[in-house]
Amino acid sequence: MIEGYGFFDHVLPRMLPSLTCVALASLAWLIPLRSAGSQAWILLGGVAVTTLTVWGIVTAFVRRLPRFSRTTAIAVLAAYAAMPVAVPLIQLAVDGTVTAPGGSVVGLLGFVIFFAAVFLATLLATTYGFGTLLRRAVRHSVFDLRNSVHLLGRALPALLFVTLFLFFTGELWQAMNRLSWWRVSLVIVLFGAVTVLAAAARLRDEIGRVEQDLSLPTLSAACQGTPLAGVPIEHLVPNGQLPAMPLTARQERNLLLMLASRQLVQAAVVGLALFTFFIALGVLVVTPETAKQWIGEEPEASVLLPALPVALLRNATLFAGFGSMYFSVTSMTDTDHRQQFFAPIIDEIERALTVHAVYAVVRETIPATLSGRGIR
Known part of the structure; x- marks a missing residue:
């Protein structure tokens, strides 16, 4: 019911904690599970704890700064848009292949679809206050x-x-x-x-x-x-x-x-x-x-x-x-x-x-x- 409710002024700042959480959680794909062995789940747990901690910090930041400048908004969108490409390329350089935590091969298109679907779902949930x-x-x-x-x-x-x-x-x-x-x-x-x-x-x-x-x-x-x-x-x-x-x-x-x-x-x-x-x-x-x-x-x-x-x-x-x-x-x-x-x-x-x-x-x-x- 906010008058002048817009994407850059109201929606994107409220989306930032969720987008940050997804971006950090995607680092799980950077963990070479085949070589990590029994420590793989410990590494995944560390990623989860780090993600939740950063999510809390970003949420507190957004509450103190509820609006972004146009430059900040563009930087946030550009960083998120780069994640579907950056994550598999980094893992390809480190591990020699692009796999999900379960070991299945994931293509670049799969990452793009996943990040796009998350962005759309977060946009709708934030715009209409689903939470x-x-x-x-x-x-x-x-x-x-x-x-x-x-x-x-x-x-x-x-x-x-x-x-x-x-x-x-x-x-x-x-x-x-x-x-x-x-x-x-x-x-x-x-x-x-x-x-x-x-x-x-x-x-x-x-x-x-x-x-x-x-x-x-x-x-x-x-x-x-x-x-x-x-x-x-x-x-x-x-x-x-x-x-x-x-x-x-x-x-x-x-x-x-x-x-x-x-x-x-x-x-x-x-x-x-x-x-x-x-x-x-x-x-x-x-x-x-x-x-x-x-x-x-x-x-x-x-x-x-x-x-x-x-x-x-x-x-x-x-x-x-x-x-x-x-x-x-x-x-x-x-x-x-x-x-x-x-x-x-x-x-x-x-x-x-x-x-x-x-x-x-x-x-x-x-x-x-x-x-x-x-x-x-």
């Missing part, structure tokens, strides 16, 4: 687990009413006995995509609603406890209502990631409970003879859990994914479920949008005050 979103999702998942009795007590009865009778369908057991795990995984991904699409549609409605209620009391309440708490908002809103501040496409995508990550984590808690329930139900009710009759042949046993038919595990996975999607969509549309499960998430997004509106006005109208408070 922060992941930490927030983990914290909220712990909260959901602490309140799992309340969460599951409200969610499971309705979900079981929708899915329970389908569990005893013979045709479904036949399909799950033949369906491969990667196809089941694609179905789960499809359910997750539906959840994200539903969250995107709901987010657009919520943004429009917040933009219509940027009144002075709402702005003042939202800014409490933030660096904008002391800003004279009444002078910024002479008419008592702040005009709507349109968001960029990147900002909307970032809000969608925040909402989707919270919804998916909450759905995962419900899905885990559903998976456990259907496994227990299948063990208690569906005997091996019944499973054989439904499937029409001897059920395929699971590799990890030989006592359970693989059709039971796939059925439980399928119903857990469907139930999670149903719960997520219902929590955004049903009035009762929305108040219990969706309102806390929307409250955070509403506050972020409201504070962002004040921040955008302050950035445009009172640059001296903004600079003095250290707000960027």
Whole structure:
């Protein structure tokens, strides 16, 4: 939600610790493992410790110097771009061949693809704050687990009413006995995509609603406890209502990631409970003879859990994914479920949008005050 958020001014400095970590970790390829013998893993451990130490130092440096000059930015990019060529050439000169730590031969193209993929992944993760979103999702998942009795007590009865009778369908057991795990995984991904699409549609409605209620009391309440708490908002809103501040496409995508990550984590808690329930139900009710009759042949046993038919595990996975999607969509549309499960998430997004509106006005109208408070 930073205005003027750009690659050289904001993204690249935040990428530097990760890029440095990857560049130093690539030094593992310089270790001649064949000649190092039993000391190879000690050398690799030394590289790992050095990499983590330098990563911490660079992170502290970036926090003190959050912006780079154009010359510094170009130097960082040039140094990283040289690594895919420098690492194999140095190892070729030292060891006579270019190999990975496991001993397989790696070509120059492989290094280029690896470094390019890491750069692209780091760019996306930094631009959209994947690390922060992941930490927030983990914290909220712990909260959901602490309140799992309340969460599951409200969610499971309705979900079981929708899915329970389908569990005893013979045709479904036949399909799950033949369906491969990667196809089941694609179905789960499809359910997750539906959840994200539903969250995107709901987010657009919520943004429009917040933009219509940027009144002075709402702005003042939202800014409490933030660096904008002391800003004279009444002078910024002479008419008592702040005009709507349109968001960029990147900002909307970032809000969608925040909402989707919270919804998916909450759905995962419900899905885990559903998976456990259907496994227990299948063990208690569906005997091996019944499973054989439904499937029409001897059920395929699971590799990890030989006592359970693989059709039971796939059925439980399928119903857990469907139930999670149903719960997520219902929590955004049903009035009762929305108040219990969706309102806390929307409250955070509403506050972020409201504070962002004040921040955008302050950035445009009172640059001296903004600079003095250290707000960027």
